[in-house]
Amino acid sequence: MAWSFFCSSAICPQHQVNVTFGCKNSLQNVKNLIKSIGIRSKSCSPNESLRKGNWVKLICGASFEDVVDIRNLSLVYTLAGVDCIDCAADPSVVSAVNEGIETAREIVPIRRPWVMISVNDDEDLHFRKAEFDPKNCPSDCSRPCEIVCPANAIFFERETATVEVPFGTNRTGESKMQGGVMTERCYGCGRCFPVCPYDKIREVTYVRDAMAAAELLKMKDVDAVEIHTSGRQTHLFGELWDELRDAIRYLRLVAVSLPDNGDATISSMNEMYAIMEPHLSCFNLWQLDGRPMSGDIGRGATRESIAFAVRLAASRERPPGFLQLAGGTNAHTVDGLKKRGLFQTHITSGAPKQLHSLIGGIAYGGYARKIVGRVLSSMHSQHGLTSIEHHPEHLLEALKEALYLVGTVKSYNPVVTQQ
Structure with a gap:
């Protein structure tokens, strides 16, 4: 299987190209892709x-x-x-x-x-963040906040307490939720606020x-x-x-x-x-x-x-x-x-x-x-957690996604097909 990349432009049809990549995605494929499109931002301020x-x-x-x-x-x-x-x-x-x-x-x-x-x-x-204490969340909650979060900024883990009792035995206690909002990933969309069935999520604003x-x-x-x-x-x-x-x-x-x-x-x-x-x-x-x-x-x-x-x-x-x-x-x-x-x-x-x-x-x-x-x-x-250029196959895939979007404005509109 090979990748066929076709770039079309309603404004500049002379930039139409057809580039075939081999099975192995590499950093050179990324360079070839950008070169083939002729991205104007190389020169356009x-x-x-x-x-x-x-x-x-x-x-x-x-x-x-x-x-x-x-x-x-x-x-x-x-x-x-x-x-x-x-x-x-x-x-x-x-x-x-x-x-x-x-x-x-x-x-x-x-x-x-x-x-x-x-x-x-x-x-x-x-300029706001969501915030809540997961220990206050009921263990049987379906966690809709985690589902609706577009930033994957909410996560939960169960923490089970083990309690030592007389005669050298241990007893497993109740499990509690931990985790919550990853502050650095939350960008304040607010979608989690209305879906919490227990109204536990707070809005934190700042200037x-x-x-x-x-x-x-x-x-x-x-x-x-x-x-x-x-x-x-x-x-x-x-x-x-x-x-x-x-x-x-x-x-x-x-x-x-x-x-x-x-x-x-x-x-x-x-x-x-x-x-x-x-x-x-x-x-x-x-x-x-x-x-x-x-x-x-x-x-x-x-x-x-x-x-x-x-x-x-x-x-x-x-x-x-x-x-x-x-x-x-x-x-x-x-x-x-x-x-x-x-x-x-x-x-x-x-x-x-x-x-x-x-x-x-x-x-x-x-x-x-x-x-x-x-x-x-x-x-x-x-x-x-790694830098994307260290994994060129992922970089190539991500770049194609970005080009679809940017290309609608810049007038290069790549279409990827499989051969």
Whole structure:
């Protein structure tokens, strides 16, 4: 059996190729795959991708802190050609992202995606964790929380106590549950809260330390910041901006992630832009967070993000800045944008007149992690916690999954068949 790889592009048919791999997957197969597709990110800068409307961002998660998975995800999606990798504002996480990027670039000389850290100005769904004490869980519980967790962050083990009794004999006591939530893997999706039949799971929210984030922004391997805000209390946004302001000059991009607040959305965006503009020396971007952390649920999860984009794209009152979708984005998002005439639709603006896309691009979070995460889980079950480049057969499989997703935006659409 051999692998046949066919790459098609609706925009550039001259890049169609047909490459056959042997039975043995190797690191050379990975190099051949990337070379055969002609990934444009070898030469196309992230800001150029925004203008063309084929920007792709990987969201590792504002609260996801599993550095092994983050490193491997960053490696795979760098090879797939993403423009930006968004992660938690934590030094160890940033280091893991950059290690994954640089390892990818040692495999193939591809350009470096921007590294973005996420902060928040108030309580936010993306900045929370689930928490519970498994010892309080009844032993006969069916553990639905463990089943619904998309991050595999909840686990249980039985602990049976052995009690010594008189005359030198032992008696086995009652078994208790242990384990619980792996904090570094929980990214706050909240799906476990409503399914607990005993209401044992608590929500723990937090706000990232602004001063610590400002120091991270000054590092040479951090390129961008994303501020998560509700958009309802712009004074909180202003307070956070004041704390970050001196570090903004080190950046290539400032993003603001906000939900759809209906008629109030545009006015709050303009208020926030007025706060940023005097000290904004780089590009700015508005992340339209349709249905947070839901892209892995199914096809319909992307509807709210697309509807949000339709409203914002039609507004003439919105402030300057690229528009990018998030929240519920998955493999169906591009098709949804195409149906609404928003995918890589170019407009003329600015002085001098410049062409740029109405929608700059798409950020993928839960769905992107899910499709590659299946490969990572299989690799870890076979080999333990390890770096994916040490197991090229898994790297090749993960890269194919990533290329399917990134390719819907970048206009390379690989299809794998067996011969």
